[in-house]
Amino acid sequence: MLQFVIAGLVLGGIYAIASAGLVITYTSSGILNFAFGAMAFFIARFYYYLHTQESWSIAAAAVVSIVLAAPAMGVVLYFLLFRYLRLSAPLIKVVATIGLLVAIPSLATLAFGNQAIQQAPGLAPEPVAVYQFLGVPVTLDQVIVYACVIVTVVAGALVLRYTEVGLKVRAMVDSPAMTGLSGTNPGAISVGVWAVSTFFAGLVGVLAAPIIGLDSGKFTVLIAASLAAVVAAKLRNLPVAVLVGLAMGVATSLFQRYLPPASQWTTEIIDAVPFMVIALFLVYSLIRGGRVGDNEGWGGVLDRAITPQGESRLAGSASGTVETASVGVVGKYAGPLLLMVVVGALPMIVSGYWVGLFAQAFAYAVIFLSWTIVTGEGGMLWLCQITFAGVGALTTAQLASNHGWPVLAAALVGGLVAMVMGALVGFLSIRLGDLYVALVTLTFGLLMENLVFTLPTFVNQGLGLSVNRPGFATTDLTFTYLSLLVFVVIALFIVNFRRSTTGLALNAARWSEAGARTSGISVVQQKVIAGSLAAFIAGIGGALIAMAQSPFQPAEFATFQGVVWLAIFVTIGVRSNVAALIAGVMFVFPDALFQYYLPSWTTLPEILSVLFGLGAISAAKYPEGALAENSRRLRALLQGFRPARPGGEPPGDLGVPVGVAAVSPAPRISEQVS
């Protein structure tokens, strides 16, 4: 057993260092770095490039990659991005790191090539030395991991507790604004914190590469597992994060020891350990009935006071709302309708292969509509819409192909199954706060991807699953318009949803929990409604994709791919129905065009990914997305006015006195009452 505990401490140690890096960054900057795994992958890939491809010595490659390049990456990202996010809403911060998560692996591919690397060396020289410890064989790679954990935890604790730098960091954790007022430059501390955080990322990357290989997807899974420790630590408690990280590693190893090795369930249970930790935390929180309140988790009273309200929020920002209200009905609907008509007419013009692509594009657009509700209206970042799409696709395929259901009925049930899952995930996570929603949905997606989507029934010996299209829409053109019809119906539903009491209540729940609750509105209920509806829509979209590109592989619904979808959608505009349509087209066509016309340009998909990632990062500046921003500029141009500055003058004749101040003449209240 000791052997398994010692072995488990290796993985646990990597979890622990990653969790420490995530917690330190969150507590000091308010940013939960979803790109931590991508950063780790980039540095690990750089180390591999230096050490293996360029034949540098281990020490030189490690110093340049981990000690120099990794902190430099943190400093550069701080100056280019993170310093602008300091006062942004939590959702914007998450989206920005999601953009990095999409862009960085592609940048690594552009920089170092796209060769698959199964075996990556660690920090120990080859062949790796093996020692005996209490009768248990321990490799030098393992010893290095233990040493790194001890050094980082002990050194980190000592620095934070006993040094002036540590004092300043702790002061900034409590309140960056007050730290600044007391004469310390919070920016300088932030640079240092980001450098340390990316150093941790680099260290994790190089330590983990020999274990999991150099695959950006596996790094994302590794960091998602570390996020479980961060969740258990309620985002802030560093010792708990480290301990839970270590415990998860040991638990994983013990499962390997005691569960039957031949059973497929053993593998799945082992993969699910981090998700079990999150599930336990969620159930514990549910029983305890407390609210964690991630929004209160960062900064002090002054920081919260100076954080802009109604601005810098993803979609539906105040300025956007003001402008929308000022353009009138024609201005509001003419542009979107025109765009929809143009896009809708295109399948009639093109032929063959391209028509089929439109069917796919419209199916993706339906899935993107799910974010219109849950993110655009509800202000939540769900990272598992692709999982719900996968559930819809798999359910449809099972019912239609194996049980003889009519395919449209099967699709409807697929949507309903996804909706039930959405309701459950939402019910467990929403009460904890928006950051937890992002964390839990990400890990739920990975859990489904690794446990359910890989079941033999669905993989079908690598052949995938087939779904027949409805009898009246078997051709590409008819099916394309069926998909467009579904899109239009759901888009109209969303338009009505926004105007309905339900939409108003969701808006209330989004902008002020206290205001909503004391007005008689249940925040959890309204957000769960939004999440469930979104899951249903994603499920329907998944069913359409299954029909559009049958046969399909469950692996096509990988969580990371869903994050790319989100990056595309956020770039264009997460609140607009038309943006969903354009995002669907943007997702399908550029890639297809490049592959069709420029087959030799293998790096173009990576460039596209980088652009999508950068687009998501741009949400920090343009929360409404590119479509709304450009529409605004176009309108301003057409009207001959300069673009209105966000948060500028109020619309209409608000200069006229309003409110009770206008009651005149009015006797003094003291004369009236006393």
Add this chain to the structure above:
Amino acid sequence: MTTAAAPPPSPPPPSSSAGPAVAPADVPPGSAAALAARGVTVRFGGLMALHDVSIEVEPGAIAGLVGPNGAGKSTLLGVLSGLQRPNAGKVWLRGEDVTQASPRARAARGLARTFQQPELFMGLTVREHLVLAYRARTARHRLWRDMFDPRSLLPASRTENDRVDGLLELLRLTRVAKAPVAALPLGVLRLVEVGRALASDPQVLLLDEPLSGLDIKASENLLLVFRQIVDQADPPLSLVIVEHDVAAVLSLSDTVFVLDFGERIAVGTPEQIRNDAAVRAAYLGDSEPAQRATPTSEIPAEAAASGSEPSPSLADLEGRS
């Protein structure tokens, strides 16, 4: 300890009204009270925000809640509205024990409130705030049914329009009814909050510093509106108003509760409060206030969390005119 438009019969003389008159926490108040709390204690870790505080407001009465900065006024409003769970004590709303009820459940039973920092919905217009609050109280099923119901696209009922438009007119918000609240200044936002609260047709309305950010004329007019609303309300509406402008509170309230360092140090009519030695000591910083009994180790959380806002002066207690 009670109150209504007339001076309360039961409270002891102001100078001795702090601790001894508090009833046991498990004894329900008379069912006539619109809102009551007994023995409320709130601790934030080692900080004592409220200690054994009781309050009772009768239907149609206006109760003022004053005290120096950090006295625990907003914390008490949090307890009354359900946003803050007390460590001890109970809260009754129209005779019903709501100590364990959520803010939403209390809102459904006729409690509404405003906030020191307006808690508005940035994506909605002024009118939509009132419409939503009205429907949340009077047609709860619409919160989930409307998205599927095409009838929701039809014009609203005349009752709803009359109520909402009447409130907008009363608060002089008609001009900005269709403006998103994100575009409005703080003073108007406070009015929107008041309108939203009133749109739910509450029987008890808690107001947390409603005059903050308003100029003198606007403040006086809003106080006038409050009095008008209370006088005309049917069924009766009770107000609990927390305000730093003590003179305004004294001029409006039927009964005034005074908190200091988390304890209730006085209760009585405005006149009684003006002459209360403990109150004067609390506001003027008397080194040996007669009734203060807070342990020195227990620093009120609100005081610790907020800045050093100057306390109202004696002139405030005596009226500004």
